[in-house]
Amino acid sequence: MVVPSLSTRCWWLKRDVNKVGVKELEQHISAYYVPQGITFDAYEERTLGQYTLDLPKLTSAKLIEISACVRLNRTKYLCSLQTDEIVQIIDKTIQLWLTPEYPLRKLAETLVPLITGYDAELVRLELKRFLRGFRKKDLYRFLDEEFDNPGLLDNFRPRKSGGFTRAYGPGLIFHVFSGNVPGLPIWSMIMGLLLKSAGIGKTSSSEPLMAALFAQSLAEVDPNLAECLAVLPWKGGSAEVEDLLLEKVDGVIVYGSSQTVEQIKKKVHQAIPVLGYGHKISFAAIGHEALTSDRYQDTVHRLANDISIYDQQSCLSPQVVFVETGGVISPRLFSQLLASELEHYEKRRPRARLTDHEIHAIRSIRNRYEALAISDPEIEVYASKSGTEWTVIYHGEPGFEGSPLNRTVQVYACDNLEDGLGYLRPYRAYLQTVGVAVGPKRLEVLAHQLAEEGVSRITALGQMTLGVSGWHHDARFNLVDLVRFVDIERSAEQLAEIYDPDVE
Amino acid sequence: MRDQSKQIVNDVLGYIQSYSDRDSLSTELDPEFNKLALNIFRFQYERNSPYKLYCQRCRKSPLTVKRWQDIPPIPFQLFKEAALACEPVDEAEAIFMTSGSTNKEKRGCNYHATLEVWDASMVPPFKHYVIPDRDQMTIYVLSPAENVNQNSSLSRYLSIAIKHFGTKDSVLFFDKEAGFDMAGLAAALRRSEAKDEPVLLMGATFAYVHFLDYCREQELTFKLPKDSRVFDTGGLKGQAREVTADELYGWFKEFFGVERELCLNMYGMTELSSQLYDRTIETRARKEQPCFYKIGPAWTRLQVLSPDTLTPVQFGDTGLLAHYDLANWNSAVGILTEDIGYQTVDGFVLLGRTKGSEARGCSIAIDEMLVAQTRR
Numbered sequence: 001m002v003v004p005s006l007s008t009r010c011w012w013l014k015r016d017v018n019k020v021g022v023k024e025l026e027q028h029i030s031a032y033y034v035p036q037g038i039t040f041d042a043y044e045e046r047t048l049g050q051y052t053l054d055l056p057k058l059t060s061a062k063l064i065e066i067s068a069c070v071r072l073n074r075t076k077y078l079c080s081l082q083t084d085e086i087v088q089i090i091d092k093t094i095q096l097w098l099t100p101e102y103p104l105r106k107l108a109e110t111l112v113p114l115i116t117g118y119d120a121e122l123v124r125l126e127l128k129r130f131l132r133g134f135r136k137k138d139l140y141r142f143l144d145e146e147f148d149n150p151g152l153l154d155n156f157r158p159r160k161s162g163g164f165t166r167a168y169g170p171g172l173i174f175h176v177f178s179g180n181v182p183g184l185p186i187w188s189m190i191m192g193l194l195l196k197s198a199g200i201g202k203t204s205s206s207e208p209l210m211a212a213l214f215a216q217s218l219a220e221v222d223p224n225l226a227e228c229l230a231v232l233p234w235k236g237g238s239a240e241v242e243d244l245l246l247e248k249v250d251g252v253i254v255y256g257s258s259q260t261v262e263q264i265k266k267k268v269h270q271a272i273p274v275l276g277y278g279h280k281i282s283f284a285a286i287g288h289e290a291l292t293s294d295r296y297q298d299t300v301h302r303l304a305n306d307i308s309i310y311d312q313q314s315c316l317s318p319q320v321v322f323v324e325t326g327g328v329i330s331p332r333l334f335s336q337l338l339a340s341e342l343e344h345y346e347k348r349r350p351r352a353r354l355t356d357h358e359i360h361a362i363r364s365i366r367n368r369y370e371a372l373a374i375s376d377p378e379i380e381v382y383a384s385k386s387g388t389e390w391t392v393i394y395h396g397e398p399g400f401e402g403s404p405l406n407r408t409v410q411v412y413a414c415d416n417l418e419d420g421l422g423y424l425r426p427y428r429a430y431l432q433t434v435g436v437a438v439g440p441k442r443l444e445v446l447a448h449q450l451a452e453e454g455v456s457r458i459t460a461l462g463q464m465t466l467g468v469s470g471w472h473h474d475a476r477f478n479l480v481d482l483v484r485f486v487d488i489e490r491s492a493e494q495l496a497e498i499y500d501p502d503v504e
Numbered sequence: 505m506r507d508q509s510k511q512i513v514n515d516v517l518g519y520i521q522s523y524s525d526r527d528s529l530s531t532e533l534d535p536e537f538n539k540l541a542l543n544i545f546r547f548q549y550e551r552n553s554p555y556k557l558y559c560q561r562c563r564k565s566p567l568t569v570k571r572w573q574d575i576p577p578i579p580f581q582l583f584k585e586a587a588l589a590c591e592p593v594d595e596a597e598a599i600f601m602t603s604g605s606t607n608k609e610k611r612g613c614n615y616h617a618t619l620e621v622w623d624a625s626m627v628p629p630f631k632h633y634v635i636p637d638r639d640q641m642t643i644y645v646l647s648p649a650e651n652v653n654q655n656s657s658l659s660r661y662l663s664i665a666i667k668h669f670g671t672k673d674s675v676l677f678f679d680k681e682a683g684f685d686m687a688g689l690a691a692a693l694r695r696s697e698a699k700d701e702p703v704l705l706m707g708a709t710f711a712y713v714h715f716l717d718y719c720r721e722q723e724l725t726f727k728l729p730k731d732s733r734v735f736d737t738g739g740l741k742g743q744a745r746e747v748t749a750d751e752l753y754g755w756f757k758e759f760f761g762v763e764r765e766l767c768l769n770m771y772g773m774t775e776l777s778s779q780l781y782d783r784t785i786e787t788r789a790r791k792e793q794p795c796f797y798k799i800g801p802a803w804t805r806l807q808v809l810s811p812d813t814l815t816p817v818q819f820g821d822t823g824l825l826a827h828y829d830l831a832n833w834n835s836a837v838g839i840l841t842e843d844i845g846y847q848t849v850d851g852f853v854l855l856g857r858t859k860g861s862e863a864r865g866c867s868i869a870i871d872e873m874l875v876a877q878t879r880r
Contacts (some may be wrong), residue, residue, distance in 0.1 A: 356811065360811050363812075364842055372581075375586045
C-alpha cells in the first residue's frame with residue numbers, strides 16, 4: 001500500500017497536543033472538524049496501522065458552544081455570500097480532490113479502506129467517481145433542478161403572479177451521517193452550504209473520516225466558509241449529547257436505518273424540516289433484449305459491478321434481480337455466469353471483512369436455500385467455495401426476498417419482467433432504485449409500472465450505485481424541502497409606493 | 505425395520521450401554537466413536553437420498569470421509585425441506601417436529617423408526633447431570649408433556665423423566681385444554697415448602713418467565729426445600745420479551761430460593777436424539793467447584809465451525825456449533841446449528857443464536873425488513 005508523504009502539509013494533525021518527533025506527529029489524524037478557537041479536554045484514539053484517529057470526547061455543553069459558534073460565523077460570513085460564490089468555492093474544493101496528488105485525497109485513499117474494510121482500489125475509484133458529481137456544472141444542476149430561479153436564495157425576486165419571493169435555508173442544519181458509503185456525508189454538507197446554512201455533522205463510527213477531511217479541504221479554499229461547519233463523532237442517540245442540540249437547530253438531515261430516522265424524528269418538537277433517508281431496497285430488471293449473444297456478457301458484467309461496489313451496503317445496490325426468459329441464455333445460466341463474474345470480481349477486489357453477524361446471516365440464507373435446493377429443482381445456490389464471499393440464489397419462478405447483503409443476490413426467473421411486479425407490494429415502503437436493461441420500446445411502460453409499485457429511481461444496469469446530481473432522492477427534493485419561501489405580496493409592494501414621499 | 509437398520513440400532517445401543525457413564529470429552533473413546541460414526545454416515549448416505557444429495561453438494565462421500573469430523577453436518581433447515589430418514593417414514597414409531605415458530609406450514613421432522621435408541625440415550629445422562637445425588641425426586645412439569653403433545657421431543661423427555669425418576673407426588677401442570685395451571689403449581693410449591701421435601705422444576709425457559717410474572721402479580725415468593733432444583737431448556741431467544749439468563753437465574757433465587765449451582769439448562773433440539781447439559785449439578789454433587797460449561801454423553805461430539813468457511817476454528821474460538829450424535833442413526837449423524845459458542849477443556853459454552861446482520865447505513869438487510877414488517 002502506498003502511504004502518502006505528509007511531511008509538507010501536516011496542519012490537519014492534532015493541533016493542541018504536543019508530540020515529540022515529527023514522525024510520531026504525522027501519524028495523528030483529526031477525525032473531526034471544528035471552527036478555530038474550539039478546544040477539547042479529552043480525546044479517544046483509534047489506531048489504524050501506523051495512524052491514529054483522534055476523536056474528541058464531547059459534552060452537551062461543548063456541542064452547544066460549537067453550534068452557537070458556527071451559527072455566528074454563518075451570520076458574519078456565509079449569509080453575505082452569493083450562491084454563485086458558494087458554488088465557486090465548492091467547485092475549487094472538489095477540484096483539489098480531483099487531483100490525484102492532493103494530500104487529503106491520498107490520505108483518504110489510504111485510511112478509508114483501513115476503516116471500512118472495503119478494497120483500496122474500489123475506494124479509490126468510487127471516491128473519485130462520487131466527487132466528480134459535485135463540480136460546478138453539477139452544482140448548478142442541483143440548483144436549477146429545484147429552483148426556477150436560484151437567485152431566490154440571494155434576493156427577493158419577482159414572481160410571475162406579482163410580488164416577490166426569497167428562499168431562506170435553515171440557519172443551522174444538524175446532519176446525521178451514515179457510514180455505509182464513504183464520502184456520502186459530503187452530499188449532505190454541500191446541500192447545506194448551497195442553502196447558506198451552518199452545519200453540524202455527526203459522523204458514523206463506521207466511517208468518521210471523509211466528512212472531516214472535506215471540511216478541512218474547504219478551509220484550504222475558504223477558511224471563513226469552513227468556520228461555519230463542524231464535523232464531530234458521538235454515539236448516535238445518546239440523549240445527553242444530542243437532545244439539547246436538536247432544540248437549537250433549524251433543520252435535520254438523517255441518513256441511516258429507519259429506526260435511526262424515527263428516533264430522531266420523535267425527538268424533534270419544533271416545526272423544522274427533518275429529511276430522513278432511511279432503509280431502502282433496490283433491485284435489477286433484465287429483459288431478454290439484454291441477453292442476446294452479443295450483449296449478455298456485458299449485462300452480466302454490469303450487474304456484477306452493481307452488486308460488488310461497496311458490497312451492497314448502499315441502498316442503491318441491487319439485492320434482487322429479475323431475469324427474463326427468451327434470451328440466448330436462460331436465467332439459470334445467467335445465474336451461473338453471474339456467479340463466475342462475482343468470483344472474478346472477488347479476485348480483483350475482495351469483499352470487506354465482515355462482522356460475525358453479517359457472516360451468520362449469509363450462512364443462514366445459504367443453508368436455508370441449500371436445503372430447499374435438495375427438494376426443489378427450481379432452486380439452486382451458486383456460492384463461493386471457500387467462504388461467504390459471494391452467493392447467487394437462483395429461483396425458477398418469480399418472487400421477491402431481500403438479501404443479507406455483502407455480495408449476496410437473489411435471482412428470479414420470469415417469462416416477462418412484469419410477472420415480478422406482483423411480488424413487490426409488501427416492500428412498497430422500501431423500494432427505491434431499479435437498474436434496468438430493457439429495449440427502448442419497453443422502458444417507459446416498465447418505468448411507469450415500477451413507479452406505480454413505489455419505485456423512485458430507474459437507472460441503467462451498471463450505474464445503480466451512483467446517484468446523479470439533481471436526482472429526486474427517495475422521490476423528494478434535496479434543497480427545496482429544506483427552505484422557507486418568503487413572499488412579499490403585490491399589495492405590500494403597491495402600498496409601499498403610496499408612502500413614498502416623492503410619489504406624484 | 506430392515507436388517508441393516510437393526511444392526512446399526514444394535515451397534516448404537518451397545519455403545520450407549522457400554523459408555524452410559526462417560527461423556528463427550530472421553531477422548532479414549534474416539535476410535536470407537538469414529539468407527540461407528542463412519543458406519544452410520546455410510547448407512548445414511550446409502551439409504552437416504554436427500555442426505556446423499558446434500559453430501560454430494562458438499563463433495564463428501566463415504567469414499568472420501570475417513571474421520572467423523574469430516575462428515576458434513578446437515579443444516580437443521582434441511583429437516584424442514586426433506587424427509588431425512590433411512591427407514592420408511594410411514595413406519596416410524598414417533599415423529600418429533602419443531603415448533604414451527606417461523607413458519608407453521610414448514611416444521612422440521614425427525615423420524616424415529618424406534619424410540620428405543622432415543623430413550624436409551626435420554627435416561628443415563630439425565631440421571632448423571634440432573635439428579636446425580638438422588639434416585640428419585642418430586643418433579644413439577646411446567647410445559648406440555650407427552651399426554652399433550654405426541655410430536656414433541658421435549659414432551660417425551662419430560663414424561664420419561666417422571667416415569668424413571670419422579671416420585672408419586674410428581675405433577676404435570678400443563679393441561680391440553682386448560683394450559684399451564686400456574687395457580688396449581690404455586691399451591692404445590694407451598695405444599696413442598698411445608699413438607700420440606702426437595703422438588704425438581706422442569707420446563708421450557710419461557711414457561712418460567714410466565715410463571716415468574718404470575719408470582720410477581722400475586723406477590724408470591726417461595727423458599728423451596730434444600731436441594732430443590734430448576735431445570736430449563738430452550739433458551740430465551742425468539743420470544744416477545746428480552747430476558748437475559750443472568751436475570752432469570754437471579755429470579756430463580758429471588759422467587760424460588762434456588763441457588764445458581766442448582767439450576768441447570770438442558771440444550772436439546774428436535775433434530776438431535778441426545779441432550780447436552782450444564783455441568784453445574786454434576787460437579788456440585790462431586791463437591792467440586794461448580795462448572796457452568798455444557799457437556800454431552802459419550803455418543804455425542806461437538807465441532808465449532810467458522811461461519812465463513814465451515815471449517816473448524818482454533819480450539820477455544822467462537823463459531824457455529826455442529827453436533828454429532830450417534831443416536832441420530834435414522835436421520836443425520838451430524839447437525840449444523842445456528843447456535844454460536846466455543847469449546848473449553850471442560851465442555852462448551854453456548855453464547856446464543858446467531859442474529860441477522862445489521863446493515864451499516866440505509867440499505868436494509870433482510871432480517872431487519874422482516875422485523876419491520878412484523879411490527880407493522
